Amino acid sequence: MTDILKKEIITLAESKEILEKVKPDDMDQIQRWTYDYVAKFAKNDPKTAREMVSRLVEECELKEEEAVEVINISPSSLEELRAFTFGWKKLILTETLQKMLNIIKTPNES
Template sequence: MEQVKKSQPISLAEVKEILEKEDAEKMDQIQRWTHDYVTKFAKLDAKAAKKVKTELKKECGLTEEEAVEIVNIMPTTLAELRAFTFGWKKLILAETLEKILNIIKGNS
């Protein structure tokens, strides 16, 4: 069993990119299920996901985890975005929420 060398949050698109480099015949059951899941639910390709994640962190002051959550969901309305940010237990200004939506809309 391999030892975990590094742990960091990554988007579904990035997981998909990693798994697509593997031989599907050699994947274990969990890897196949994960690949099926990310293939169905990743909203962007890995390059675009990384770009959006970087912009969200730089322009909106989001943490890596928060940016990944937004990239995975890609909310399209303010109400939808508020539903996710509510759970972060920190105040996100309306101006920042609008900026997040503009970044998403500019990359979807």
């Protein structure tokens, strides 16, 4: 059994980066499933994902957990983002939602 050294909220891209350091033959079944999932759904490189999380926390006053959720989902429209954030049970102004969308757009879409 491995001891937990540190607990940290990370994006899918960061999870993928960590799992890529493990040889596939050394992964257990859950690690392989997790790697397959993050390889398919991580939409950014780890550095960009972390920078976007920081910007969402600073500029949009999100909690780090919320910012990571937004980056992992990467909604592409205001309606999709609004539907996603509705579950947080806090009012987010349309201008803040628009700012969030601008932050999560990939460089190719800007």
